[in-house]
Amino acid sequence: MTTSKAPSGSNWTAATRERLSHVVPPGQLLPDRQPAYMRSWIYVFGVACLAALFYVIASGVVLAVMGAAWWHSSSVGHFVNSTHLWSVELFFMFMVMHLWAKFFMAAWRGRRALTWITGGVAFIGSIGTAFTGYLSQSNFDSQWISTQAKDGVNSVGVGPEFNVLNTGQMLLLHISVLPLLIGLLVGLHIILVRRHGVVPPFDAVAPGESR
Amino acid sequence: MSGRRKARADQTPDSHLFPTRHYDLVKEMVAATVVVGLLTVVLAALFSSPDRKALTMANWAEAAPADVVATAAAELAGTSTSAAYGAPYNKNDPGQKLGPLPLQRAGGVGLKLDSAADLVIAPLSTRTGDAPLTAALATWKGASETQQTTWAGSYSDALAAAPDGDPAKVATGDYGPVPVLSSSFLTLAASGSLEGLLTSGTTFYASDQTRPLLLLADGAYLEDQARADHLGGDQWGMMNETGNYPGQPWMWLYTFWYQVKPFSTSGNADALVWGVMAVLTVAFIFIPFIPGVRSLPRHLRVHRLIWRQ
Amino acid sequence: MISAGGLLSGHAHFLHWGVVQISLANLIVILVMVAVFVLALVLPFPGNHDAEVTPSGDTDDHV
Numbered sequence A: 001m002t003t004s005k006a007p008s009g010s011n012w013t014a015a016t017r018e019r020l021s022h023v024v025p026p027g028q029l030l031p032d033r034q035p036a037y038m039r040s041w042i043y044v045f046g047v048a049c050l051a052a053l054f055y056v057i058a059s060g061v062v063l064a065v066m067g068a069a070w071w072h073s074s075s076v077g078h079f080v081n082s083t084h085l086w087s088v089e090l091f092f093m094f095m096v097m098h099l100w101a102k103f104f105m106a107a108w109r110g111r112r113a114l115t116w117i118t119g120g121v122a123f124i125g126s127i128g129t130a131f132t133g134y135l136s137q138s139n140f141d142s143q144w145i146s147t148q149a150k151d152g153v154n155s156v157g158v159g160p161e162f163n164v165l166n167t168g169q170m171l172l173l174h175i176s177v178l179p180l181l182i183g184l185l186v187g188l189h190i191i192l193v194r195r196h197g198v199v200p201p202f203d204a205v206a207p208g209e210s211r
Numbered sequence B: 001m002s003g004r005r006k007a008r009a010d011q012t013p014d015s016h017l018f019p020t021r022h023y024d025l026v027k028e029m030v031a032a033t034v035v036v037g038l039l040t041v042v043l044a045a046l047f048s049s050p051d052r053k054a055l056t057m058a059n060w061a062e063a064a065p066a067d068v069v070a071t072a073a074a075e076l077a078g079t080s081t082s083a084a085y086g087a088p089y090n091k092n093d094p095g096q097k098l099g100p101l102p103l104q105r106a107g108g109v110g111l112k113l114d115s116a117a118d119l120v121i122a123p124l125s126t127r128t129g130d131a132p133l134t135a136a137l138a139t140w141k142g143a144s145e146t147q148q149t150t151w152a153g154s155y156s157d158a159l160a161a162a163p164d165g166d167p168a169k170v171a172t173g174d175y176g177p178v179p180v181l182s183s184s185f186l187t188l189a190a191s192g193s194l195e196g197l198l199t200s201g202t203t204f205y206a207s208d209q210t211r212p213l214l215l216l217a218d219g220a221y222l223e224d225q226a227r228a229d230h231l232g233g234d235q236w237g238m239m240n241e242t243g244n245y246p247g248q249p250w251m252w253l254y255t256f257w258y259q260v261k262p263f264s265t266s267g268n269a270d271a272l273v274w275g276v277m278a279v280l281t282v283a284f285i286f287i288p289f290i291p292g293v294r295s296l297p298r299h300l301r302v303h304r305l306i307w308r309q
Numbered sequence C: 001m002i003s004a005g006g007l008l009s010g011h012a013h014f015l016h017w018g019v020v021q022i023s024l025a026n027l028i029v030i031l032v033m034v035a036v037f038v039l040a041l042v043l044p045f046p047g048n049h050d051a052e053v054t055p056s057g058d059t060d061d062h063v
Helices: A012-021 A041-066 A077-104 A111-135 A140-155 A167-196 B004-008 B025-047 B057-063 B065-077 B115-125 B131-141 B146-162 B178-193 B194-199 B210-217 B222-229 B249-259 B267-284 B296-300 C024-040
Strands: A033-035 B018-024 C012-016 C020-022
Touching: A033 B131, A041 A077, A041 A167, A041 B025, A077 A111, A077 B025, A077 B296, A111 A140, A111 B249, A140 B210, A140 B222, A140 B267, A167 B249, B057 B065, B057 B178, B057 B222, B065 B115, B065 B146, B065 B178, B065 B210, B115 B131, B115 B210, B131 B178, B131 C012, B146 B178, B146 B222, B178 B194, B178 C024, B194 B210, B210 B222, B210 B296, B249 B267, B249 B296, B249 C024, C012 C024, C020 C024
Parallel strands: none
Antiparallel strands: A033 B018, C012 C020
C-alpha cells in the first residue's frame, strides 16, 4: 500500500496528495468531452499558440546545442534560425488572436480572473523573452536594439541589474531563466483552464438552474 | 450597465453543468502541432531570416573616418553621449525622471565607465613603437582635467566647423595632443583590434560588449545605418526589422508614444513611456477587475458569432 | 557569413498615414491575423453531432 487512511493533517505527503487531487476536477485534466457550447474555430488559437511554442523551444534547443555563432556560418544553422524566427512570429500571432478571442468572450467570468492574469503575464513575459533573443543574435540588429533599449532600461534605474549591452547576461537569460518562467506561466495557465473549464456564453443557464 | 448590475456578483454557471459532446484534445494538439510545424518550415524555407552583419570598428573607420575622429574627440572632451549620460555609467547627468521620481539616478552607477580613459586612452596606451602617440599620451596624462577638456572641446568644435568634418581641414588652434590621439584612434579602429581591446583588454574571456557598444553608439555611423532601415525611435523603429522582414508588430503601442508629444520632445521620454506602459500593462492584466472595461465584451457582441446557438 | 539573401532581404517598403509609419511586412502580418480571426468567427465548425450531446451528470466536481 502506498497510501493510508492516516489523518492528512499529520502527514505532509498525504496532505499534499489530497490538495493536488483537487486542483483539477476528476477526469478534467484530459477529458474526452467538452461543453456543447464550444462550437467555433475561435477556440483553436490557444492550442496553435502552444504548438508554436513547442517549435520555438525545439529550434532554440538546437541553436543552443550548436552554439551561439553557428547560424552565422552554417546554412543548416541559418535554416534552424529561420524556423526559430518564424515559429516565434506564429507564436505571437496566435497568442494575440487567442487574447482577442478571450477578450470578446470576457473569458475571465466565472472565477477565471487568474486564467486571464496568467495569460496576460505570459504575454508580457514572452515579449521580454523575445527581446533578449533579439539581443542575442550577435549581428547588426543586436548592436542597434541593445544600444537603443539601454536608454529605456537605464531611465528607470534598472540598467545595472539588466545590462542589455552584456551579451553574456542577455543570452543566458534568454535560454534559461526566461523560458523557465514562461513555461511555468503557460503550465499554470493551462491547469487553470482545465480546472475551471471553458467559460460559458453570456447569460447561459445550465440545465436545471434558473436565473 | 446599471449600478445594480455592477453590484451583483458574477453569476456565471459552472461549465461542468452543461451538456457535453465528444472531443479529442490530444488529436487536436497533434493536428495543431503538424499544421504549425508545416507553416514554420514553409515560412522558414521561403523567407529565411535576416542576418545583417554586425558593424565592426574597422567597418566604421573605413566608411566614416571623420565620424570616428569626431567621436574620439568627444569622448576626450566629455561631451559624447556616454560621457554625459549619468547613471549607470557615471554621475555627469542627473538622468531621467518619471514625474518627480529620479529613477535613473536612483539606480546608481553600477556600470562605471570613464569614457575618455576607458574607451580612448586605455586602448591607445597598449600601442607601442609609435613615438608621436606615446608623446601625445604622456602630454595628455600629465595635463590637468581642465586643460584636457579645453583641448578636446576646442578640437571637437573645430572638427564640427571643418568642411565635411574632415580632420585634414581643421582650422589651426591649440588642441594639445588631441589631434594625434584622435587620428591614432582611427588607425587603431581600422586595424580591427579595437573591439578586442575594449572587451577582453583585461580579461581573457569576453562576454560583455558594453564598452565597444557604447563607443559605437557615441558615433553617428551606427544610427545612420539603422535609420536607413527605418529602425530609428521616431520611425516606429521598435516594430521594424532589417530588410523586408516582419518585425515586432506587438510593439506598436510601446513605440507609438515616442512618435507623439509630449514624449517626442521630452528629455524624459524613456522614463515617461515606461511609466505609461507600466500603467497600461497593469490595467491590461487586471481587466477582470476594471468596471466598464470588463463589461465591454458583452456590448461589443462579437460573442454572438462565437456562441451562435 | 551565410548570406541572408532571399525573398525578404531587399529594401523594405513603408506606408505612411500622418504620424503612422508601418512596414508592408508588418501590415501584411496584421491583416492576415485579422482575416484569420474573422474567418474563425464566421466559418462553421465541422460536426453535426447533436445526437452525441449528453447532459452533464457531473455535479461533484465543482471547485
